Amino acid sequence: MKKIIIPIVALASVATGAWAQTDSLWNLDKCMEHAIHYNLDVKRQELMLESTDQDHLQSKLDLLPNLSGSLEHDLGAGRVLDRGTYQWENTNVSQGDLGLQSRLTLFAGLQQLNNMKMNKATYLMNKEELDAMEDNVILSVMTGYLDLLRNQELEDVAEKKVEVTRQQVERMERLVEVGNEPKGKLLEVNAQLSSEKLAFTRAKNAREIAKLNLMHIMNLGNQTHFEIEMPVLPDPSSVEIPELDSVFQYALVNLPQIKSAEYGIVSQERFLAIQQGRRSPTLYANGMLYSNYSTGLTNPLDPDPANPTMDYPLDQQVKDNQYKQVSVGIQIPFFNRWQTQTDINKAKLSLQNAEFLYNSAVLELQQSIQQYHTEALAAMDNYVSAKEAVANSDEAYRFADERFKVGTGTALELQQARNQLYESASEMITSKFVLIFYTNILDFYMGKDIVL
Structure with a gap:
């Protein structure tokens, strides 16, 4: 030992x-x-984790109301509907509408x-x-x-075994030279040395394979x-x-x-x-803010609407034509x-x-x-x-x-x-x-x- x-x-x-x-x-x-x-599997799982984190964040944000806006502007010629007066006229009209809408799910x-x-x-x-x-x-x-460490130690054992046998071969060669031992014994020890060299080569290759597996x-x-x-x-x-x-x-x-x-x-x-x-049932609330404007509108402050002399700016029209609405509704699934x-x-x-x-x-x-x-x-x-x-x-x-x-x-x-x-x-x-x-x-x- x-x-x-x-x-x-x-x-x-x-x-x-x-x-x-x-x-x-x-x-x-x-x-x-x-x-x-x-590790590629770990990287893929990290991406999956980030994706589910985004899903979790979005589910929190889904509790908030949504908000959207709309804006439309029309240019008309000929017989057109004036959105300001809601009358059909043969004229050139520039008009539009804009608004905000929101919806909140209550339950x-x-x-x-x-x-x-x-x-x-x-x-x-x-x-x-x-x-x-x-x-x-x-x-x-x-x-x-651990497998690489084990194969390393086994290689060391095999190498030590070759070293000890080589020393015995050298000793036997000296004994054969002086005639104290027959040549047959030297051949036996040499055969053993060759066998142990083969075992050492196998152990060395096993260590290299273990190293490759770890890599x-x-x-x-x-x-x-x-x-x-x-x-x-x-x-x-x-x-x-x-x-x-x-x-x-x-x-x-x-x-x-x-x-x-x-x-x-x-x-x-x-x-x-x-x-x-x-x-x-789904209970929800809606909110809306709406307004419109038109070049065909007359300023309500004009003293002579039939022959208007006062300008009616579009921004003022938007303020004057505002419409606000709040509603509550329920949707019931029947079938x-x-x-x-x-x-x-x-x-x-x-x-x-x-x-x-x-x-x-x-x-x-x-x-x-x-x-x-x-x-x-x-x-x-x-x-x-x-x-x-x-x-x-x-x-x-x-x-x-x-x-x-x-x-x-x-x-x-x-x-x-x-x-x-x-x-x-x-x-x-x-x-x-x-x-x-x-x-x-x-x-x-x-x-x-x-x-x-």
Whole structure:
């Protein structure tokens, strides 16, 4: 164990210290930030959130009255209707009218209020969906990051294995040269070295693939140099696995995908209320301000209207001809071919579907947490067993190495002992990262930051 694992840890420590002097290293936080910022699904969800925010704002503004204006100007020749005198005349007339109109809905079965509440719930639902999407990106980055770390350590183990075997080849060459060992033993050790070089090449390629996968998760593009930091990981033996029920109860209240499903129910409840409100009469108020002008009008202050001598300016006409109106009306829906009832029935189905989505999200969460908790416990057991196997394999390897040195052991026995040691070390590394992975997920569901 000390011969194999300690040099690997030392190698990782030296590499980390050397890398820390450059700016090209990516730690986990930097990888997560980059992945979230450049994730296209996250960007699309951000646009969706902005759109629903505009819907919510508009539903508030819909409570206000509307206001519109109109302006019309006519030029007539021949027999035309003078809007000022309302008489048909054979003349040239320049005339027009202008006005302002406004309408305010006083009551419509609370449709506007429920629409505002529905849009608010939809906005909050999309906001939680955005948080859930970012959480998924974070977990994906963590998975890729840990997988790259695991493959890096496995590559280090394979490289150390090649180094030790190469030293044995050099020692065997010297023994064969002086005639203390037959050439057959040298051939056996050389064959083992070739096999271990192949294993090292495979481990190196696996690390490159893991690095590429992480770059793809991050949408890193065509960056030619990408290396991650090698953090000092905690001792897996000291890792605490949280209680299953505690994780589930916290996640049930705080996890964004659950909160999103809850807001989805609220949104559909308000939508149903909107459809039911369509049965109600609509009470509304109208207001209007109107005026007109015409070149054919005579100033009412003119002493001789038959032979007018006073000008009648258009702005004065607009003031004199003002008409104001305020009205209150009610619109009662009697029959629309059962369209309202059909929409109510469909809204009820949508509400039931939202409730099913919530129950499905809760069930999926419960099953996922149970799976992660079970995997974490199994990984802890595997790590403890693998650690013990490494210690025993290390002792067996030392014994086989001593026997080989004094000539009482064969190269095959030494090879088998060495293979068993490195297999145990690889299993311990894998168990360690599996344990770190699942405990980090459980901690993440408990609201804790992912820290390696």
